Amino acid sequence: MENHHSYSVPVDRLRWTCDPEQFTFQCTDELTSLEEFVGQERAIKAIEFGLSIDKPGYNLFVTGLTGTGKMSVIQAYLQKVLAQRQAKGQVSHIHDWCYVYNFTAPDRPLVITLPKGKGSVFCNQMDELRQVLIGEIGKAFTAKEYAEQRDQVVGQGQRWRQQLLAGLEEQARQEGFVLHPAPTGIMVIPTHPQEARPLTQEEFASLDNGARQAIATRQAQLMSKVEAAFEKANELERATAEEVKKLDVTVAEVALRYPFQKLLQEYQGVPAVANYLEGLRKFALDNVSLLRAREPAAEAQQPAVPMPISPDAFTFRDRDPWLGFKVNVLVDNSQVQGVPIIMETHPTYSNLFGKIERRAQMGTYLSDHTMIKPGAVALANGGYLIVNIRDVLLNPASWEGMKRVIKNRELRIEDPAEFVGMVPPVGLKPEPIQTDVKIIVTGDTMLYDMLSQRDEDFWEIFKVKADFDVQIDRTSGNMQAYACVLSDICRREGLVHLERDGVAKVLEYAARVVADQGKLSSRFGQIKDVVVEAGQLARDEKTHGATAEHIRRAIEAKVYRSSLLAQRIRDLMREDTIIVDTEGSVVGQVNGLVVFDMGDFSFGAPSRITAKTFMGRRGVINIERESQLSGRIHDKGVLILSGYLGWKYAQDKPLTLSASICFEQSYQGVEGDSASSSELYAVLSSLANLPIKQSIAVTGSVNQKGELQPIGGVNQKIEGFFDLCREKVLTGEQGVLIPQRNVRNLMLREDVVDSVRKGEFHVWAASTIDEGIEILTGVPAGRRSARGTYARGTVNYRVDRRLREMAEGLREYAPELLVP
Secondary structure, eight states, X not given: OGGGGGGBOOGGGSSOOOOXXXXXXXXXXXXXXXXXXXXXXXXXXXXXXXXXXXXXXXXXXXXXXXXXXXXXXXXXXXXXXXXXXXXXXXXXXXXXXXXXXXXSOTTXXXXXXXXXXXXXXXXXXXXXXXXXXXXXXXXXXXSHHHHHHHHHHHHHHHHHHHHHHHHHHHHHHHTTEEEEEETTEEEEEEBOTTTOSBOOHHHHHHSOHHHHHHHHHXXXXXXXXXXXXHHHHHHHHHHHHHHHHHHHHHHHHHHHHHHHHHHHHHTTTOHHHHHHHHHHHHHHHHTHHHHHHOOHHXXXXXXXXXXXXXXXXXXXTOOOTTGGGOOEEEEOOTTOSSSOEEEOSSOOHHHHHOEEOOEEETTEEEOOGGGEEOOHHHHTXXXXXXXXXXXXXXXXTHHHHHHHHHHHOEEOOOXXXXXXXXXXXXXXXXOOEEOOOEEEEEEOHHHHHHHHHHOTTHHHHBOXXXXXXXXEEOOHHHHHHHHHHHHHHHHHHXXXXXXXXXXXXXHHHHHHHTTOTTEEEOOHHHHXXXXXXXXXXXXXXXXXXXXXXXXXXXXXXXXXXXXXXXXXHHHHHHTTSSOOOSSSEEETEEEEEEEEEOSSOEEEEEEEEEEEEESSSOEEEEHHHHTTOBOHHHHXXXXXXXXXXXXXXOSSSOOOOEEEEEETTOXXXXXXXXXXXXXXXXXXXXXXXXXXXXXXXEOOEEOTTOBEEOOSOHHHHHHHHHHHHHHHOOOSOOEEEEXXXXXGGOOOOHHHHHHHHHTSSEEEXXXXXXXXXXXXXXXXXXXXXXXXOOOTTSXXXXXXXXXXXXXXXXXXXXXXXXXX
């Protein structure tokens, strides 16, 4: 291995180690809460801009992976903005929203906007008004003056009726008849001429025909007069009733004048209230009997008993006679400080936009304005609404409803079936509410890109994007701020605080999460899990604080819980069920490295890659592609190999090569180009007939110029091969070859670094294919001379010679294949 010392990665570059001595504190319980947020300057500036501009469409779409602190930043900056506005005297005018009865169209409740805190006051005032009206009407109609006036009107009518009936009876007596009441009306009966009594049937029948005919004629004439008299009597009764009604209205107007005038004066600046009170006043005057029929105590006992009222009132199948007095305070902001900030975690259509409840009654469903319920948009009106875009998209009609609210700046509370064009049950159509709400949506970048490309309205309604990064720069200031974040986590979760060496170990873990020695993870949700688990270990041991050892054990335990599959794969390799050599040398065979991503856990493992070369013109054949087991990126990586071989070796001859490449014992899809360098090494080994050391595993992608390009998962790949070699046997010859540009991504486990330090394992870094092939074969790669040739015995010399032999052989045996 001494020949490759120049390519070995120094031990101190295999892992960044945080020095705890740089911290001025001993334990995080000494630190104060962090007022700013760590390393999210770009996102914070976007949020500040979005919150400061008050124009239509400037809603915020906050992107970033979970655990990056999006919600914490949003909530904190909302509070910060509100505090700044209050300090500057910029008072936010929010309102209460109420629904009241519509006396003109009962199925279309009216909305009333009132200043903050006045909604419940107005509701109570309407309830008090009802009680006052009942009391005032009761006093007015039991007063002596009213009784005297009513008796006078009724008495006059009765006297007129009595005089009319008395005159009719006198006229009947003079004509020899008597008036007798009967169930069917008034009967005109002839009287006995001498005895002044009604004739009996026998007596009437004993009269001759002429006498009976004369009586019948006079009887008919008198009956006509009786009917006319009774019609006039009914007219007198109706006139009397009308006079009584006028008297009642006059008395009621006097009784109602002051209570209504008082409210009208109080709300004279609110036209909607004035219109509602005028409608309520007319209703009360038209239904004085309703107010007279109920005493407050009786009404309290039986609030919903139907009462006979005016046929023009409450035509919408109402059952509560007092519905006109009831106010539905849809949104009550009396307890809101500043402006409302609503976070809706379950954004169904009803939860967002409200709903209209119904009650079953006598086989049907009834509804009224008191059964209108608010949603998050109504509650956030005048303030801010925070939702997750994924949750919104998963709920039918929620996204389209939200767009409609933003574009129209009004909220219609309606049945969801009606919104999507279906025919809902007959119900209410409440008046729309004018909205002024800034909507803040959180989600990932993929959903943002999808909506921006496929929804034509998206750009018009979400004009501000705040993108949270998953990593931050590893500066001294950010590390100190990170310690404050850890202190906040411990304080908020009630955990044992971290000693400063524990903080240093957490920072190392944060660098490993993002696989970058110069960065730290900003996904504090993941970091918190390790802190919580380490804190539990420290609590169990009753130590003052969680140390680096507790952090290390927590991380190892976390990995152990998720690494069952990784262990099973290593077992199969150790048993040679999956064939992977870690010793010896083989021509056309290399140990590539792959990463298995299990979601919350990923691990690396070696995979045997073989290449066979032979005469032909088919170029590089990807067996995975031919069997439809490779993805497009992997296919691209394989095609790049042909470009490299042609550029490198076919400047003075045609490239007459057929080469097959295969991931041995691979039975599932292969994706990515991180194995392209491994595949090229296998091809070069086959062409040069030089064996590759199986003690070295390889990763890295390659371009057409032969430059090695960085790949992902470098730590997991190195550790995966190390774990296999350790379970077999560490010979001191084993190691991993990585691209030079991946060195900064190294954050290897401490046991791997210790083995490298002891010389039991190695990590090499190469910048080009030539450097890599030298490490793998132990033979110099060779440089092309000015004449286009390579030094004898080098790898490139052997490859070039073999390709020339193939070209000459193909020309001899099948010259037609060389014709372009």
